[in-house]
Amino acid sequence: xxxxxxxEQVFIVVSAVSGVVVMLRSFVxxx
Amino acid sequence: xxxxxxxxxxxxxxxxxxxxxxxxxxxxxxxxxxxxYAFSIILGVFLAGLGIGSVVGASLSRExxxxxxxxxxxxxxxxxxxxxxxFMIARELPWWRSxxxxxxxxxxxxxxxxxxxxxxxxxxxxxxxxxxxxxxxAASEGASADAGQTVGRVYGANTLGAxxxxxxxxxxxxx
Numbered sequence: 542x543x544x545x546x547x548x549e550q551v552f553i554v555v556s557a558v559s560g561v562v563v564m565l566r567s568f569v570x571x572x
Numbered sequence: 573x574x575x576x577x578x579x580x581x582x583x584x585x586x587x588x589x590x591x592x593x594x595x596x597x598x599x600x601x602x603x604x605x606x607x608x609y610a611f612s613i614i615l616g617v618f619l620a621g622l623g624i625g626s627v628v629g630a631s632l633s634r635e636x637x638x639x640x641x642x643x644x645x646x647x648x649x650x651x652x653x654x655x656x657x658x659f660m661i662a663r664e665l666p667w668w669r670s671x672x673x674x675x676x677x678x679x680x681x682x683x684x685x686x687x688x689x690x691x692x693x694x695x696x697x698x699x700x701x702x703x704x705x706x707x708x709x710a711a712s713e714g715a716s717a718d719a720g721q722t723v724g725r726v727y728g729a730n731t732l733g734a735x736x737x738x739x740x741x742x743x744x745x746x747x
Binding site for chain 1: 574577578580581584585587588591592595598599638640641643644645646647648649650651654655657658662710713741744745746
C-alpha cells in the first residue's frame with residue numbers, strides 16, 4: 542500500500558517519463 | 573510510423589488523470605467536508621478543465637506540425653501540474669479557511685471551496701484534456717487507417733488506462 546502521497550509521486554514520475562519518451566520518439570520520427 | 577508510444581502515453585494519461593482525481597477528491601473532501609456539494613465542486617472543476625483543455629488541444633493540434641512532440645510536452649507538464657496540485661493540497665490550501673460558523677453564509681463557503689479546487693485541480697485537468705486531441709492528431713500522422721479506427725484506438729487506450737488508475741486505487745493506494 543503506497544498511500545495517497547505515494548500515488549501522487551507515482552503519477553509525477555509516470556507523466557514525466559512518458560512525456561520525455563514521446564518527445565524523444567517524435568524527434569526520431571521527424572528524422 | 574510507430575504509434576505505440578502515443579497509445580501508451582494516452583493510456584498512462586488516463587491512468588494518472590483518474591488516479592489523481594480520486595486521490596485529490598479524498599484529500600480535498602477532508603478540507604471541504606465529505607458532502608455531495610464538495611464532491612460536485614471537485615468533479616465540476618475537473619470536467620470543466622478537461623473540456624477547456626480539449627478545446628485548446630484541438631486548436632493546437634490543428635495548427636501544429638508536431639502533435640506528437642506537443643503530446644510529450646503536455647505529459648511532461650502534467651508531472652509539474654501534479655506536483656503543484658499535491659503541494660497546494662498538502663501545504664497551502666488547508667490555510668485558506670472557510671469556517672462555516674464565521675462565514676457570512678453558505679455562498680461564501682462555496683466560493684472559497686471552489687477557489688481551492690480551481691487552484692489545485694485545474695492545471696492538471698487542462699493538460700489531461702489537451703492530451704486527448706493531441707494524441708488523436710499524433711496517432712493520425714501519416715495514417716492509412718480511417719478516422720473511426722484511430723479515434724477508437726486512442727479512446728480505448730485512454731479508457732483502459734483510466735480504468736487501471738481506478739482499479740489500482742482500491743488495491744494499492746487506499747484499500
